[in-house]
Amino acid sequence: MSRQSFVIGALILLSASFVNRIIGFIYQIVMIRLIKPEGIGLFNMVFPLYILVLVLATMGIPVAIAKLVAEEMAKNNVRGANRVFKISLSILILSSVIFTALLVMASPLLMKLVFPNPKVYYIFLCLIPGIIVVSICSAFRGYFQGLQQMTPTAITQTLEQIVRVVAGLCIAYLLLPKGVEYAAVGASLGVVIGEFTGCLTMIYLYFTRKQRVTARSRPVYEPFRRTIASIFGLGVPVTLTRFVSTLLMSADAVLIPQRLQAAGMSVHQATSVYGQLVGIAETLLFTPTMITIALATALVPAISDALALENHKLVQTRTSQALRITIGAGLPCTVAFLLLPKEMCGVLFGYADAGIILAALAFGGPFLYFQQTTTGILQGMGEAVKPFKNLVIASVFKILGLYYLTAIPSLGILGSALALNVFYVLIALLNYLDLNKLIGYRLHLSHDVVKPFLSALGMAMVIWQIKLFLSFSPLLTLIVSLVAGCLVYVILLFLLGGIHRKDFLHVVRLVTKRF
Numbered sequence: 001m002s003r004q005s006f007v008i009g010a011l012i013l014l015s016a017s018f019v020n021r022i023i024g025f026i027y028q029i030v031m032i033r034l035i036k037p038e039g040i041g042l043f044n045m046v047f048p049l050y051i052l053v054l055v056l057a058t059m060g061i062p063v064a065i066a067k068l069v070a071e072e073m074a075k076n077n078v079r080g081a082n083r084v085f086k087i088s089l090s091i092l093i094l095s096s097v098i099f100t101a102l103l104v105m106a107s108p109l110l111m112k113l114v115f116p117n118p119k120v121y122y123i124f125l126c127l128i129p130g131i132i133v134v135s136i137c138s139a140f141r142g143y144f145q146g147l148q149q150m151t152p153t154a155i156t157q158t159l160e161q162i163v164r165v166v167a168g169l170c171i172a173y174l175l176l177p178k179g180v181e182y183a184a185v186g187a188s189l190g191v192v193i194g195e196f197t198g199c200l201t202m203i204y205l206y207f208t209r210k211q212r213v214t215a216r217s218r219p220v221y222e223p224f225r226r227t228i229a230s231i232f233g234l235g236v237p238v239t240l241t242r243f244v245s246t247l248l249m250s251a252d253a254v255l256i257p258q259r260l261q262a263a264g265m266s267v268h269q270a271t272s273v274y275g276q277l278v279g280i281a282e283t284l285l286f287t288p289t290m291i292t293i294a295l296a297t298a299l300v301p302a303i304s305d306a307l308a309l310e311n312h313k314l315v316q317t318r319t320s321q322a323l324r325i326t327i328g329a330g331l332p333c334t335v336a337f338l339l340l341p342k343e344m345c346g347v348l349f350g351y352a353d354a355g356i357i358l359a360a361l362a363f364g365g366p367f368l369y370f371q372q373t374t375t376g377i378l379q380g381m382g383e384a385v386k387p388f389k390n391l392v393i394a395s396v397f398k399i400l401g402l403y404y405l406t407a408i409p410s411l412g413i414l415g416s417a418l419a420l421n422v423f424y425v426l427i428a429l430l431n432y433l434d435l436n437k438l439i440g441y442r443l444h445l446s447h448d449v450v451k452p453f454l455s456a457l458g459m460a461m462v463i464w465q466i467k468l469f470l471s472f473s474p475l476l477t478l479i480v481s482l483v484a485g486c487l488v489y490v491i492l493l494f495l496l497g498g499i500h501r502k503d504f505l506h507v508v509r510l511v512t513k514r515f
Helices: 006-058 061-074 078-113 118-127 130-146 151-178 185-209 224-262 267-285 289-308 312-339 341-349 352-362 365-380 385-405 413-439 445-469 474-496 501-514
Strands: none
Touching (some): 006 078, 006 185, 006 289, 006 341, 061 224, 061 365, 078 118, 078 130, 078 224, 130 185, 224 267, 224 385, 289 365, 312 413, 365 413, 385 413, 445 474
């Protein structure tokens, strides 16, 4: 089985992410109209805690698998790569069973002490079986990513999303007569059913496409203790980073509704407004992350492979390439969120009032995308401790901001948006400084920042004029503005030299070579 280049691997994941994002948008639009922002708010109160336990159960091992398998394959040690995978899978099965049992026993206590709304109980219980399923599936994904084969991950992610959407909406529709809290159970069951389907598919792909040991493979065996130390040496820092990140998500889910109540809202109002933040505004804000997550996933084995071969120039090239794509894709999305927030939220979700939240969050968008890609680069370099440190520092300001700003009646949910923006800016800046120290990376101000910014400015002027001309129709304004604005952005980027013809020719050559 041949390896894929970094660009091709990222493109495969990006294609899957694009399809999944479209399916997810349709799902989110229909689900919000079905169970209202209150139902979305209820689901998102418990989902971060589910992710938190999942992070603890997986312990960063999938990232360690991707890195260690990539290193072994760079040395043509197929036996060593397969051994890393099998040991890691055994650890994940054991840990996921333990954490699932602990969570079931602790659920009544969590209802009393943690969740701000008692209606979330059944929503939470239905998510718990997914811990074992996702943990097992993540091991197989890490293995294929270590082989720099992103197609299995792309296939299973898309299949998961389709099954999740169909199952979730059907169950929510059937349970809606019982009440919004029961309808929201459909979202939980949809997640678990989708993950189970993806896991079965990944196991099938493993047995049909796994890397075979050949007679030419060198039988190199690392001591068992050293293998375990390598797995946890990377896994623990990654776990700390993700644990703190998801812990903060859980804290947001508890803190924001509580502070909105402190600002004068009722429980119902706070749940609904929180649902608009996470279910509408953040859903749109995170759209470009399909690019940054694809890049970050592909970068871990790609950077590890380059470092294993001591090719530091390749590390620089891949870092520069990934961040240039991140900035170039993130800026036009930010312009759209700033100028068309009410049109997006109103036309797509039926809640134009959420537009003000989206517009406020848009200022932090470029920094959010930048920090996701840089985190992937640092993890690929084996420096997972640094993103964790940066996350902790930025999180202090975030929590303080959420606590004080959200409770101000004149700000409310906009105070939450401001605190989130500060968080994104700080962690992006700290990650950049670490990259500068480690590999001497510096943004090329003219090519990486100024040219995309000027192109985005031209896009903004076009969208503004179209809004004035088509103000009578939000739907028409949204469609025409996005099409014309994106076209202008790409043309200006070409004219200014931000994109070169050779960039496209490079991708075409890689695709032709692959297929």
